[in-house]
Amino acid sequence: MDLKDFRRHAHELVDWMADYLEHIEDYPVKSQVRPKDILKQLPEAAPESGEVFEQIFADFQQIILPGITHWQHPAFHAYFPANSSPPSVLAEMLTATIGAQCMIWQTSPAAAELEERMMEWLREMIGLPPSFTGVIQDTASTATLCAILTAREQFSSFSCNREGLRTGPRYRVYCSEQTHSSIDKAVRIAGLGDENLRKIAVDENFAMLPEALEAAIAADIRAGMQPLCVIATLGTTGSTAIDPLEAIGQICRRHGLWYHVDAALTGSALLLPEMRHLIRGAEMIDSFVFNPHKWLFTNFDCSAYFVQDPGALIRTFEILPEYLKTPEDQRVNNYRDWGIPLGRRFRALKLWFVIRSYGVEGLQARLRAHLALAREFAGKVEQSPDFELLAPVPFNTICFRYKPPQIDDEETLNRLNSALLENLNRSGKVFLTHTRLNDRYTIRMVLGQTRVERRHMEAAWELIVREARGLDRKFIERG
Numbered sequence: 001m002d003l004k005d006f007r008r009h010a011h012e013l014v015d016w017m018a019d020y021l022e023h024i025e026d027y028p029v030k031s032q033v034r035p036k037d038i039l040k041q042l043p044e045a046a047p048e049s050g051e052v053f054e055q056i057f058a059d060f061q062q063i064i065l066p067g068i069t070h071w072q073h074p075a076f077h078a079y080f081p082a083n084s085s086p087p088s089v090l091a092e093m094l095t096a097t098i099g100a101q102c103m104i105w106q107t108s109p110a111a112a113e114l115e116e117r118m119m120e121w122l123r124e125m126i127g128l129p130p131s132f133t134g135v136i137q138d139t140a141s142t143a144t145l146c147a148i149l150t151a152r153e154q155f156s157s158f159s160c161n162r163e164g165l166r167t168g169p170r171y172r173v174y175c176s177e178q179t180h181s182s183i184d185k186a187v188r189i190a191g192l193g194d195e196n197l198r199k200i201a202v203d204e205n206f207a208m209l210p211e212a213l214e215a216a217i218a219a220d221i222r223a224g225m226q227p228l229c230v231i232a233t234l235g236t237t238g239s240t241a242i243d244p245l246e247a248i249g250q251i252c253r254r255h256g257l258w259y260h261v262d263a264a265l266t267g268s269a270l271l272l273p274e275m276r277h278l279i280r281g282a283e284m285i286d287s288f289v290f291n292p293h294k295w296l297f298t299n300f301d302c303s304a305y306f307v308q309d310p311g312a313l314i315r316t317f318e319i320l321p322e323y324l325k326t327p328e329d330q331r332v333n334n335y336r337d338w339g340i341p342l343g344r345r346f347r348a349l350k351l352w353f354v355i356r357s358y359g360v361e362g363l364q365a366r367l368r369a370h371l372a373l374a375r376e377f378a379g380k381v382e383q384s385p386d387f388e389l390l391a392p393v394p395f396n397t398i399c400f401r402y403k404p405p406q407i408d409d410e411e412t413l414n415r416l417n418s419a420l421l422e423n424l425n426r427s428g429k430v431f432l433t434h435t436r437l438n439d440r441y442t443i444r445m446v447l448g449q450t451r452v453e454r455r456h457m458e459a460a461w462e463l464i465v466r467e468a469r470g471l472d473r474k475f476i477e478r479g
């Protein structure tokens, strides 16, 4: 493709992109294709000779688009959002066009220095103390892995890096029963082993019980093990439960443990001064992660990782072969050693575009609107005698189930709600997902999509009620 054709097609695609976003509500939110529907339309071998762009783009529309679940659809209420916004997309276009690989300062000084400044902006915006230094990671999973690896190295005086894991004490990591699976994965990758991850019991609000944590640490010490790290969650994936950060911080301080906080979704809510009380005691935290790619209108992927001691992070990952040495090494941030991959995308640009475009006030207004919608939806659930809330609603996620008075058997309720979710998602009008809380099949409704409005929330609620009551009749008729 020459640059003349590139220019023409790029203009066409921008028009398509704007049309897509304008008419996104015409698409089914969740892709309705069946397994292998897409695969069987794709040739088994790569084309020998090049094809014209018109054909490639036509195939994108005919083959690929039906297999897309539309995360930017305002009726996307599943998982947690990966929300985007027009300024973020524009930045991604530039990032892709420039195509810089930003592993070290000299491979694009602007990328390194913009990242440094963006992390300072974000730190201020969410109210973390100035003692924190930030770096962009791809995902929260990677950031948490970095935290555990840094803790492991710091505790072993960097001997695991040198000698491997075969010697030394048995390290223990603690998190609640409700923590995200990325913690399990990080513990495995760090070579610590599933058996050394202790899942601490939670209270009736699904928040970690600090006294159970304290007891587990004490028992491990008595058994000759080495407590290493505690991971608390601000906004668990199941129900956005809030672990008691300050109490957990004090326990970590008392025992000299690494303290990592996973605020993947809800870190964005800390932009709101009224939410700041949630990170009281932040000075006790060693590392903190949140995802602007979840709830700060910035395209996936972009995870903000903050540490109190960047020196420990860098020492954990630093390997400096001759070919990567530069004259500026002592004076600049070479982010190649602030995480796992050497190569790095230019992610700071989209943050810059988003933050400047909305302004802090604009971002706060969107977040407050989402929180208000969530409160309203929760109110509807509470006021309906045949629905019940299954968890508190501190943020934008509502956990609920349909519970008609004539059905009280838990197994039947689980099947009823599973069928309800299936029907809702098959309608193409909404997309919601589920979890299990206290062994109850729980439907989760998340209000965090960039352009979600009251009408979407209300339409979703009406659909849920209609589907549930229709289904209920069928369940009773079938016995």
Ligand SMILES: Cc1ncc(COP(=O)(O)O)c(C=O)c1O
Pocket (backbone or CB within 6 Å): 080, 138, 139, 140, 141, 142, 180, 182, 233, 235, 236, 237, 262, 263, 264, 265, 291, 303
């Ligand atoms: C609390 C929590 N932590 C971590 C993650 C993993 O996020 P990522 O996809 O950025 O690794 C999630 C994903 O939803 C999450 O909810």
